[in-house]
Every structure is written in structure tokens, then in C-alpha cells.
Amino acid sequence: MSISKNFQKIAPTVPSVVTLVAVSKFHPESDIMEAYQAGYRTFGESRPQELVRKYEALPKDIEWHMIGHLQTNKIRPIAPFVTLIHSIDSLRLAQAVSAEGEHIGRQIPVLLQVHVAREETKSGFTPDELLELLTNGTLQSLSGMQLKGIMAMASLTDDTALIRNEFHQVKMLFDTIKANHLPSISMLSMGMSSDYMTAIEQGSTIVRIGSALFGTRT
Ligand SMILES: *Cc1c(COP(=O)(O)O)cnc(C)c1O
Numbered sequence: 144m145s146i147s148k149n150f151q152k153i154a155p156t157v158p159s160v161v162t163l164v165a166v167s168k169f170h171p172e173s174d175i176m177e178a179y180q181a182g183y184r185t186f187g188e189s190r191p192q193e194l195v196r197k198y199e200a201l202p203k204d205i206e207w208h209m210i211g212h213l214q215t216n217k218i219r220p221i222a223p224f225v226t227l228i229h230s231i232d233s234l235r236l237a238q239a240v241s242a243e244g245e246h247i248g249r250q251i252p253v254l255l256q257v258h259v260a261r262e263e264t265k266s267g268f269t270p271d272e273l274l275e276l277l278t279n280g281t282l283q284s285l286s287g288m289q290l291k292g293i294m295a296m297a298s299l300t301d302d303t304a305l306i307r308n309e310f311h312q313v314k315m316l317f318d319t320i321k322a323n324h325l326p327s328i329s330m331l332s333m334g335m336s337s338d339y340m341t342a343i344e345q346g347s348t349i350v351r352i353g354s355a356l357f358g359t360r361t
Contacts, residue, residue, distance in 0.1 A: 146174055147181040149356045157350060161343055164208050166335075166353030168193065169360040172200050178356070179205065187229075187351050191217040198224055210294075210351055212266055215239040222247055229294040229332050229351070232256040232266040234276060237285055244287025251287065254294040254332055257316060259309045261298040270316050277324040292330030292348075293317045297338055306338050310345035317346070 144152075150165075157163045164187040167175050175186060175197065184204060188194040189211025198207055198221075206226040213230055221228075222243045231237050231253045244251040258267030268276070276282045282290065295313040297306040310333055317331050334342025336355035343350065354360065 146177045146357060149358075150178060150181050150183060153352060153355055156340070158343065161347060162349045164210070164332075164349060164351045165356050166210065166351050167197070167357060168211070168353065170357045172197055174357055175201060175205075185226075187353075191221050194225070195220045208351075213240075218243045222251055223249065226252065227291065227330075228253045229349075230254075230256050230266075231288075232258075232268065234281065237282060237288070241285035241287035246287070249287070250289040252289045252291050254292050254330060255282070255290065256294045257313060259295055259297070259312050261300075261305075265296055267295065270312070273316070273320070274324075277320060283324070290325055290328060292328045292332065293320065294332035294349075296335070297333070297342075303338075303341060307341050307345060310334075310338075310342050310347070314346040 154163060162185065164185050165178055165183055166187040168189045179202060185206045187208040187210040194207055194209060207224065209221055209225050209228045209230065211230055213236060215236055218240055228240065228251060231240065240251055240253060255273060256267035257273055258265055258269055293313065297309040313333055321328050330349055331347050332349035332351065333347045334350035336352050339350040339352055
């Protein structure tokens with residue numbers, strides 16, 4: 144199926160209040176242009192170099208989201224233009240992004256990534272770490288970034304009940320943080336090709352969909 148047909152199939156299944164980030168990582172600029180010509184403007188990438196290359200080559204009204212693990216020494220090139228960094232997964236990275244934001248005079252919009260999945264390999268704050276860093280005000284003091292919400296990934300499994308439970312935990316954590324620490328947060332980024340329906344059912348406001356739109360990555 145063509146990319147625009149995939150978009151025509153998937154987009155109507157995402158409620159209009161939920162942002163669809165089309166994850167274009169590893170796919171060529173021509174694929175992104177096909178989606179762009181069909182009207183899509185919000186794309187997600189997981190590698191800073193690829194993000195910069197595509198930003199430079201493609202139309203400037205595209206909103207670029209950084210969704211993958213970010214190393215502190217790769218922040219600088221994306222800091223001026225990135226629409227949202229979903230993957231703030233450590234205090235060290237938060238401090239480095241904020242320092243860069245202060246340096247360039249931009250409050251960089253970010254999400255705090257929380258780890259709830261079973262896989263040890265996935266990154267992110269544990270819920271307890273996050274609550275501690277918010278209770279003592281450490282994250283709020285980072286003035287070069289704007290805390291917009293929470294991002295999470297569920298375990299890689301066919302067990303829908305487990306996935307639903309993990310997304311539910313994240314939604315409860317989001318509600319707690321919003322009630323007690325960050326009243327202005329509004330974004331909850333969860334859900335990928337295989338589990339976005341469950342994520343939306345559990346309160347996601349941003350889904351990150353790659354392979355269902357662009358096909359399998361090579
Ligand atoms: C690659 C990626 C996605 C998209 O995954 P698909 O299964 O292709 O939809 C979503 N979120 C993150 C963080 C990713 O790295």
C-alpha cells in the first residue's frame with residue numbers, strides 16, 4: 144500500500160484531539176514529502192543527525208519531534224528548531240537541554256519520559272524518581288526548557304491487558320503530577336503502531352506511529 148493510503152486508513156482512527164506524530168525515522172525524504180503532500184506536518188525522528196538533515200532538506204512548516212534517546216552532546220544542532228523533545232529520560236539530560244535552551248534564549252518544549260515497561264533496556268525516569276525530582280523542585284528550576292507533559296512506552300508484548308495496565312499507570316502518574324506539581328502540563332505521549340488504540344483509550348494525547356504509516360523500516 145502507498146504511504147498516502149496508509150495515512151488515509153490510520154488518520155481517521157485517531158481522534159481529532161489526539162496529535163498524530165508520523166514517525167519517519169530511517170525513511171527517505173521522498174516518503175515524508177508524500178505524507179506532506181497529503182497534508183501532514185508533524186513528524187518524529189529518533190536520531191539527531193537524521194533530524195537535522197531532514198529539517199534542512201524539507202519544507203520549513205514541518206514540525207519536528209525528537210522521540211528517541213538523546214545524548215547530551217547531540218542537543219545543540221536540534222535545539223533551535225525542534226518542536227518537542229519527547230525523550231528527556233535523565234536529570235543529566237534535562238540539565239543539559241535546559242543549559243542549551245538558556246544559551247540560545249529558547250525555552251525548549253519537552254516531555255519527561257517515564258519507564259514503566261518490563262524491558263530493562265528502555266530508558267526513562269522511574270515514577271518514584273520523577274515524583275522526587277518534582278517534589279523538591281529540581282526539574283521546575285530548569286529555566287531553559289518548558290515542561291509540557293509525560294511520555295512513555297509500554298512493554299513489547301502481545302499481552303493487551305499488560306499494555307493497558309502500563310498505560311493506565313502512566314495516566315495516573317500524569318494526573319498526580321498535574322494535580323500536585325505541574326498544573327500547566329497537557330501532553331501525554333503514548334502509543335505506537337501496535338498499541339496506539341489502547342493508549343488512546345487510556346488517555347493519550349499524542350501517538351507516535353511509524354511502521355503503520357511508512358511500512359517496515361529497512
Ligand atoms: C520508532 C518509535 C516509534 C514508532 O514505532 P512504530 O512501531 O513503527 O509505530 C514510536 N516511539 C518511539 C520512541 C520510537 O523510537
